[in-house]
Amino acid sequence: MNTWAIIVAAGKGERFGSMKQLELLSGKALTEWSLELFSRLVEDGLVEGIVLVVPPDGLGTYLPQEKVTNTPGGTSSTPSVHIVAGGDSRSASVRSGLAAVPERAEAVVVHDAARPLASPELAKSVINAVRNGASAAIPALEIVDTMKEVEGSKVLRTLDRTHYVTVQTPQAFRANVLRRAHESGHDTTDDATLVEMIGEDVVTVPGERNNIKVTTTDDLVRLNRLMGPEKTGPMSKLRIGNGFDMHRFGHRDSHLVLGGINIPHNKSLMGHSDADVLTHAVIDALLGAAGLGDIGHHFPDTDPLWSGADSIEMLRQVVEMLHNQSYHIVNIDVTAIAESPILSPYIVSIQSRLSEVTGGGINVKATSPEGMGALGNEEGIACLASALIVMVA
Ligand code: CTP
Numbered sequence: 001m002n003t004w005a006i007i008v009a010a011g012k013g014e015r016f017g018s019m020k021q022l023e024l025l026s027g028k029a030l031t032e033w034s035l036e037l038f039s040r041l042v043e044d045g046l047v048e049g050i051v052l053v054v055p056p057d058g059l060g061t062y063l064p065q066e067k068v069t070n071t072p073g074g075t076s077s078t079p080s081v082h083i084v085a086g087g088d089s090r091s092a093s094v095r096s097g098l099a100a101v102p103e104r105a106e107a108v109v110v111h112d113a114a115r116p117l118a119s120p121e122l123a124k125s126v127i128n129a130v131r132n133g134a135s136a137a138i139p140a141l142e143i144v145d146t147m148k149e150v151e152g153s154k155v156l157r158t159l160d161r162t163h164y165v166t167v168q169t170p171q172a173f174r175a176n177v178l179r180r181a182h183e184s185g186h187d188t189t190d191d192a193t194l195v196e197m198i199g200e201d202v203v204t205v206p207g208e209r210n211n212i213k214v215t216t217t218d219d220l221v222r223l224n225r226l227m228g229p230e231k232t233g234p235m236s237k238l239r240i241g242n243g244f245d246m247h248r249f250g251h252r253d254s255h256l257v258l259g260g261i262n263i264p265h266n267k268s269l270m271g272h273s274d275a276d277v278l279t280h281a282v283i284d285a286l287l288g289a290a291g292l293g294d295i296g297h298h299f300p301d302t303d304p305l306w307s308g309a310d311s312i313e314m315l316r317q318v319v320e321m322l323h324n325q326s327y328h329i330v331n332i333d334v335t336a337i338a339e340s341p342i343l344s345p346y347i348v349s350i351q352s353r354l355s356e357v358t359g360g361g362i363n364v365k366a367t368s369p370e371g372m373g374a375l376g377n378e379e380g381i382a383c384l385a386s387a388l389i390v391m392v393a
Pocket residue numbers: 008009010011012013014015016021053086087088089090091093094112113114115213214215
């Protein structure tokens with residue numbers, strides 16, 4: 001049975017907060033996971049071609065260009081991917097995809113790019129159900145929680161969960177049934193609903209618990225936790241990051257702040273916050289290791305909230321962000337480069353202040369620039385930090 005796949009990746013990700021289909025999971029964009037799944041089925045000869053539905057302005061350069069060729073649906077035997085622009089709703093995007101599926105297709109399997117971990121077995125199972133005579137086949141999961149009908153926070157009644165399932169993609173259809181179902185032009189959250197509306201039978205096959213749909217950022221955290229060593233190699237849970245920061249000396253003062261410690265000096269450092277250059281380097285190393293951007297992204301210096309702020313508080317928030325993503329800090333190593341003041345008397349206090357917040361594993365060193373350049377000229381202080389973190393979930 002000639003079978004085509006449609007991957008819908010044209011959503012805006014409003015609940016996620018950005019185009020989630022471009023988010024990375026183990027180094028691959030979510031959309032790539034689905035492309036690889038169906039490319040494998042093309043290689044196996046189970047699927048003839050793939051239509052990838054993207055936002056009208058495209059998916060930018062995020063997808064490896066060699067994997068996608070922008071040719072209209074044709075007879076090409078290579079597993080090239082035909083790209084078409086999606087619509088305002090998921091159903092409209094499926095309709096765009098369907099228009100690019102060749103007439104000769106007898107079965108069509110539709111999949112959400114937001115579900116990166118659907119297995120080839122699951123895709124084969126819905127396709128085979130259609131090959132064996134079903135008009136439509138969809139993966140379903142039994143509900144394990146007790147179900148209640150509510151109005152706001154008020155419970156109206158308890159439902160008999162044995163009559164309900166939740167459903168996933170990929171969903172497979174006889175091509176003519178799916179085309180007919182979409183003629184109505186209705187918008188629904190899956191394609192099987194439209195098939196039900198034209199009175200055709202839909203059957204279920206067992207779904208997969210790990211076939212999680214990324215809807216909010218929490219779902220991506222769950223997926224990251226799921227990616228155990230057996231899937232991505234024994235070192236996959238370790239992450240390394242570096243941070244570098246420099247601040248200029250400013251006005252005459254009695255002290256400056258480094259690693260949360262007041263250090264007597266005749267000039268303070270200039271900056272939007274307390275200019276704690278050492279803590280800033282540590283923050284950047286941690287954020288870098290966790291793939292969470294940089295300090296400017298989380299604590300913008302245009303935001304009055306961080307004016308004069310205690311950088312140790314920022315560090316505390318970053319450590320909490322990492323814990324929320326199930327990261328544990330293995331160790332942090334910091335080097336401060338300063339002609340003055342002499343930092344050696346304060347190293348132990350800085351280490352203990354920082355380890356209160358990070359939970360330990362902190363080493364701080366100081367070095368002199370030997371009179372060279374701006375740092376040697378006592379124009380300011382630079383710090384660099386490395387951090388190693390590990391995912392513990
Ligand atoms: N989708 C699409 N075109 C749309 C809307 C959704 O191709 N106009 C795709 C999404 O990219 C996703 C799948 O349909 O792969 C499931 O949709 P959903 O999880 O709702 O994604 P978004 O619509 O992007 O998210 P949100 O509803 O939060 O905006």
